[in-house]
Amino acid sequence: MNGAPEEDSNRLANSRSPYLLQHASNPVAWREWGEEAFAEARRRDLPIFLSIGYSTCHWCHVMAHESFEDPEIAKLQNDCFVNVKLDREERPDVDRIYMAYVQATTGSGGWPMSVWLTPDLKPFYGGTYFPPEDRYGRIGFRSLIQRIHVAWTEQRETLLEVGEKSAGLLMRDAESSAGALEADALKAVATCIDQLSSSFDERWGGFDGPPKFPMAANLQLLLQACAADRSEVLVRMLTRTLDRMASGGMWDHLGGGFHRYSVDEYWHVPHYEKMLYDQGQLAEVYAQAFCLTGREEYRRVAREIAAYLGRDLLGEQGQFFAAEDADSPDPRDPSESKEGAFYVWSRSELSSLLGADSGLFEAAFDVQEGGNARPESDPHGELLGLNTLARVRSLADLAAAFRMTEESVSESLARSCSILFEARLKRPRPHLDDKAIVSWNGLAISGICKTYQVSGDSTLLQLANRAGDFIWNEMRQEDGSLRRVYRLGLGNASGFAEDYAAAANGFLDLYESSFDVVWLERSRLFLDQLRSRFEDAQRGGFFASEAGDASLIVRLRDDYDGAEPAASSLAALAFWRLAMLTDRSEYLDAARRTVDAFAGQWSRSPRSMPLMLTVASRLASSGQQIVIVGRRDDSLFAELLAVAGRSRKPGSVLIALDSGKGLEGEFEGNEKLQAMLHGFEGAAAYVCEDYICQAPVHDVENLRLALQR
Numbered sequence: 001m002n003g004a005p006e007e008d009s010n011r012l013a014n015s016r017s018p019y020l021l022q023h024a025s026n027p028v029a030w031r032e033w034g035e036e037a038f039a040e041a042r043r044r045d046l047p048i049f050l051s052i053g054y055s056t057c058h059w060c061h062v063m064a065h066e067s068f069e070d071p072e073i074a075k076l077q078n079d080c081f082v083n084v085k086l087d088r089e090e091r092p093d094v095d096r097i098y099m100a101y102v103q104a105t106t107g108s109g110g111w112p113m114s115v116w117l118t119p120d121l122k123p124f125y126g127g128t129y130f131p132p133e134d135r136y137g138r139i140g141f142r143s144l145i146q147r148i149h150v151a152w153t154e155q156r157e158t159l160l161e162v163g164e165k166s167a168g169l170l171m172r173d174a175e176s177s178a179g180a181l182e183a184d185a186l187k188a189v190a191t192c193i194d195q196l197s198s199s200f201d202e203r204w205g206g207f208d209g210p211p212k213f214p215m216a217a218n219l220q221l222l223l224q225a226c227a228a229d230r231s232e233v234l235v236r237m238l239t240r241t242l243d244r245m246a247s248g249g250m251w252d253h254l255g256g257g258f259h260r261y262s263v264d265e266y267w268h269v270p271h272y273e274k275m276l277y278d279q280g281q282l283a284e285v286y287a288q289a290f291c292l293t294g295r296e297e298y299r300r301v302a303r304e305i306a307a308y309l310g311r312d313l314l315g316e317q318g319q320f321f322a323a324e325d326a327d328s329p330d331p332r333d334p335s336e337s338k339e340g341a342f343y344v345w346s347r348s349e350l351s352s353l354l355g356a357d358s359g360l361f362e363a364a365f366d367v368q369e370g371g372n373a374r375p376e377s378d379p380h381g382e383l384l385g386l387n388t389l390a391r392v393r394s395l396a397d398l399a400a401a402f403r404m405t406e407e408s409v410s411e412s413l414a415r416s417c418s419i420l421f422e423a424r425l426k427r428p429r430p431h432l433d434d435k436a437i438v439s440w441n442g443l444a445i446s447g448i449c450k451t452y453q454v455s456g457d458s459t460l461l462q463l464a465n466r467a468g469d470f471i472w473n474e475m476r477q478e479d480g481s482l483r484r485v486y487r488l489g490l491g492n493a494s495g496f497a498e499d500y501a502a503a504a505n506g507f508l509d510l511y512e513s514s515f516d517v518v519w520l521e522r523s524r525l526f527l528d529q530l531r532s533r534f535e536d537a538q539r540g541g542f543f544a545s546e547a548g549d550a551s552l553i554v555r556l557r558d559d560y561d562g563a564e565p566a567a568s569s570l571a572a573l574a575f576w577r578l579a580m581l582t583d584r585s586e587y588l589d590a591a592r593r594t595v596d597a598f599a600g601q602w603s604r605s606p607r608s609m610p611l612m613l614t615v616a617s618r619l620a621s622s623g624q625q626i627v628i629v630g631r632r633d634d635s636l637f638a639e640l641l642a643v644a645g646r647s648r649k650p651g652s653v654l655i656a657l658d659s660g661k662g663l664e665g666e667f668e669g670n671e672k673l674q675a676m677l678h679g680f681e682g683a684a685a686y687v688c689e690d691y692i693c694q695a696p697v698h699d700v701e702n703l704r705l706a707l708q709r
Contacts, residue, residue, distance in 0.1 A: 012085060016487045018433045019055035019087040023064060027074035030085045033094060033551065041082040041119040047152055047159075048121070049081035050098065052113040054089050055433040056273040056323040058339050059129045060112040066132040067141045073132060076142065080149040081116070088113075089322060089437060090485050090493050093545035096556055100173070101166055102126040116148055121553050122163030170554045184603075185595065185616035192606035192613055193225055197237065204265050205241035211271070213261040214245060216281035217561040217569070217611040220650070223288050224614050227649040228621075235293075242289055246301050249388035252343065253365070254421040255312070256304035258282055260326075260563075264377040268390050272340040273326035273430075276313060276440040277564050279305050283447030287454045288650050302451040303460075309444060310463050312432075317474065318466025319436035319486060320444045329428035342430050344386040345420070346371075353423055354416050360402055360409065361416040366392040435487035438475055438495055439564070441467050442502030449509035453645030453654075461513050468510050471503055472522055480529050497542045498558070500530040501570035508577050515656035517665030520581065524666060527574055531590070534567075540597025541568040559601045561611040568594055569611040576615050580623040580653040582666050583673075583691055592619055614651075622689040624652040626707070629676050629696075630683030632658045636698075637683040643700045644685065647707040 011031045012024040023030055031037040033050075041048045051068075053060035067073045077083050088095035088111065095113070101123045103109040108128070115126040125148060133140035139147075151159055196218060199207045206212045222238045245251060248267030250259045258278050259270035283305040290298040313321045328342040329335075347369045351358045365387070366372045372390070373383040395406040402409065445464045452460040475483050475490065482495030482503070507523035510516070534542040536557060543555050544567055558566040572594040579587035595616045602609040602616070626644045630637035637656075644654055657663070659677055667673055672691045684696035685703045697703050 016435070016485075016489070016491055017055075017087040017090055018431075018435060018487070019053060019057075019060075019089070020085050022055060022061075023068060023085050026064070026068045027071050027078075028068050028083050029074075029078045030083050033084055033086045033091060035551070037082055037084050038119065038121065038551070044082065045119070047081050047124075047148065048084055048117040048119065049077060050084045050086060050113075050115045050117055052086045052088050052095050052098065052115070053111045054087060054323075055431065056275070056325040057111045058271065058273065058326045059110075061327055061337075063112050063129050063141075067130070070132060073142055073145070076145045076149075080145055080152075089433075089435070090491060092498070093496060093549075093552060093556070096544055096558060097170065097552065097554055098123060098126065100170060100556070102128070104169070105166075118160055118163040120163075121551065122160075122167040124159045124162040124166065167553050170556075174554045174556050185599075185613065186620050188602050188606045189221070189225070189613050189617045192221060192610060193234070195607050196222070197233065200237050201265060202240075204267060205237075205244035206265075206267065207241075210265045211261050211263050212265060212267060213563060214250075214258060214278060214282055215563070215610075216278070216285050217565050217614075218607075219285045220281075220288075221610040221614045221617075223285065223292060223650045224617055226292055227651065228617075238289065239293065239295075242286065242298065242301075246286075246297065247391040249390040251301070252308070253389045253391065254417055254424060256308035257312075258305070264374065266374070266377070266390075269373050269377040269383065269388055270340075271326055272343055274308075274324045275563075276309075276320055276322050276437070277443050279309055279313075280440065280443030280445070280447035281565075283309075283444075284450045287447070287450035290454050291646060291648055292650070299451075299454050302447070303455055303457070306448050306451045306460050306463070309448065310459070314463070315434065315436060315470075318463075318470045319474075320441050320467055322433040322435050322437055322440060324429075324433070325431035328430040331427045334428055338382070340383070340386075340388065342424065342427055344383065344388055346385055347387065350387070350420070353419055357412050357416045360398060360404075360412050363401065364391060364393050364398055364409075364413055365389045435485050435491070436470070436475075437485055438471055438482055438499035439502035439570075441471055442499070442504075442506035443564075445506030446502075446509045449506075449513040452513050453648075456642055456645070464506075464510060465514065468507060468519065468522075471506075480525060481533070482526075482529075494546060497530060497534040497544050497567035498564070498570060500526045500534070501542075501567050501574055504530070504574040505570060505577070508574060508581070511581070512654045517667065520578070520666040523574065523578060527571070527578065527587075527590075530571060536597065540593045542571055542594070557597075559598055559609065561609050565611045566609065568598060569609060569615065572612060572615040576618055576623075577653060580625060581655060583670055588619075591615060595619060618651050624649065625655060625686075625688040625691060625693075626652055627655045627657065627673065627676060627686040627688060627693070628683070629657045629659055629686070631660050632656075634683045639700050640683060640685045640703055643703050644707070647704050649707070 010024055010026055010029055012020045015021055086094055098115045099109045106127055110128045113128055115123050117123050130141040134143055196207055226234045226238055244267050250262045250267045250270040257274050260273050260275055261271050263269050283302045286298045286302040309320055326339045327337045330338045330341045347367050350367055354361055367387045371383050371385045372387045395409050398409045399406045445467050448460050448464040475486055482499050483490045484493040484495050484499055485491035504523045504526040507519045511519035533546050536543055541557050544558050560566055561569050572591050575587045575591035598612055602612055628640045657677055663673055676686055684698050686693040686696050687706045697706055
């Protein structure tokens with residue numbers, strides 16, 4: 001072995017990252033990502049083993065327990081490598097680089113991600129989870145350590161050559177021209193919709209087979225398409241997916257909020273962790289679906305997501321925490337942690353707690369004595385005897401079966417859910433990842449604001465305002481730049497492009513909810529920072545990270561709208577929205593440049609960038625402004641705003657002008673808005689297409705009709 005480490009101890013104890021702190025007591029001599037670790041690898045002439053994950057990752061916990069807590073395996077790691085732990089949520093830029101490598105070389109990716117690097121950070125081998133020993137035809141982690149050590153000792157030149165080639169390929173992909181700048185955005189949108197349609201699950205909703213992810217960006221594109229074309233096929237794809245998601249076990253029927261994904265096609269057995277970025281995006285989707293369809297259940301889901309955020313993920317300073325774990329101590333045996341333990345129930349527990357209401361509840365939620373997970377949903381039998389609540393019968397069906405009124409059924413189920421929620425509070429809770437991430441808070445602000453607009457619940461606006469103030473006051477530096485993470489103070493990592501873009505969108509939603517023009521100015525300032533720090537001057541679009549970070553072997557642009565939307569897609573959306581609100585051409589040009597920069601990607605692979613295509617479709621059509629004018633203390637003014645918030649289409653923007661104040665902030669000098677104020681009496685609403693407006697309406701019913709056209 002090549003020398004001993006300077007200090008054979010774990011260096012994670014002083015980290016603020018909940019994920020790194022989970023590994024602070026491992027016998028592995030972990031170091032954080034940074035020059036100290038790189039220098040140690042050069043000094044000892046050893047490869048770097050880079051392990052990337054996040055605090056609520058189930059398989060990260062499994063690999064940690066099986067391998068990183070094993071003293072013998074840890075000794076092998078310490079002897080053979082310089083070991084580095086990285087929280088992907090704090091450093092998405094590093095994660096993105098090595099995930100691209102792992103996906104390119106193995107055909108798949110995920111977390112925990114395990115990558116071996118040369119001392120100059122070039123990858124030569126990678127994968128995801130490895131079991132501790134060889135099994136099921138898969139190499140074990142112990143064997144892999146030994147093989148890599150032998151290869152590094154005896155065939156080092158080969159590994160170095162692989163690292164050089166890998167880095168070269170990553171660089172080539174990063175620098176490749178976008179191409180296809182004349183691509184037809186509307187054709188790509190149609191192709192994307194066709195591809196979604198061909199993979200649509202007619203019975204259970206969603207797209208493709210299991211595991212099923214919510215993929216909010218797909219739903220946003222469908223919402224946009226449904227608003228333009230109320231075809232039966234489009235509406236069915238959207239509503240069946242939303243209905244099945246909200247009735248299945250992926251939805252927390254007691255506490256609100258969605259789990260991360262469903263392991264089966266039925267949306268039943270989830271991966272039980274809850275992520276903030278899912279909640280924000282899905283609250284927005286359900287709120288917009290309510291506007292489109294008028295279906296009350298969609299508004300209810302959005303409100304319950306917001307209630308979950310305000311109850312379980314809210315920090316004392318108004319920030320939202322990142323996630324709750326899938327695993328928690330088993331209430332039946334607290335010495336052992338299990339995935340989903342906080343959320344699942346035995347039939348005997350339910351019967352004991354619910355008494356006379358239990359039969360109805362069991363019928364509504366498919367409660368079984370042996371547990372309700374299908375064999376394919378629980379291949380290892382971990383949920384035997386346990387039930388994940390999933391609504392399987394309607395009020396009408398239950399009322400007929402139990403000879404009750406629908407109102408009585410609803411009251412009984414509500415009573416049962418309340419009892420179970422209180423009982424669940426006594427269980428050991430899942431681990432809370434209590435860091436605040438700017439981009440995820442931005443997504444949450446947008447979702448809560450959209451929910452406020454359809455509900456009129458002022459507590460939601462207060463919740464969103466506090467989160468916006470937290471980003472602006474606590475996570476922004478004197479030079480206007482952002483830090484990525486806050487936990488017990490600011491983290492070291494600078495903000496990434498996604499942080500600026502998501503916060504800018506959140507601030508625009510705060511304007512469209514509070515109509516305080518300060519949020520428009522703050523959004524613009526974040527977009528100015530985004531352009532100055534991240535813009536790709538040659539090809540357009542935005543790099544994920546700023547220039548000048550020596551720890552990055554390549555600077556990437558994110559070109560995939562996955563569980564989290566790509567930074568450039570969020571940026572294009574924010575520029576377009578600011579242009580529609582202010583009627584300023586420079587923002588519209590910025591949105592077009594960003595969309596065009598990824599034309600090669602979205603024309604070749606439309607499903608890879610559905611949010612970008614949503615913006616592209618808006619650029620290809622006229623934008624709708626809804627302008628409410630009058631005095632803020634006028635009751636009709638408030639009623640018109642409420643109707644606009646509940647009835648607006650996706651892709652509209654909402655402006656409120658106080659005729660007693662005149663134009664302020666970013667609206668100053670806007671002659672079109674000024675004309676609406678001139679000589680004005682009372683309250684009125686204008687519905688405009690690119691600021692070409694219909695005659696003003698002065699009552700809520702005519703505004704509702706105008707917005708339905």
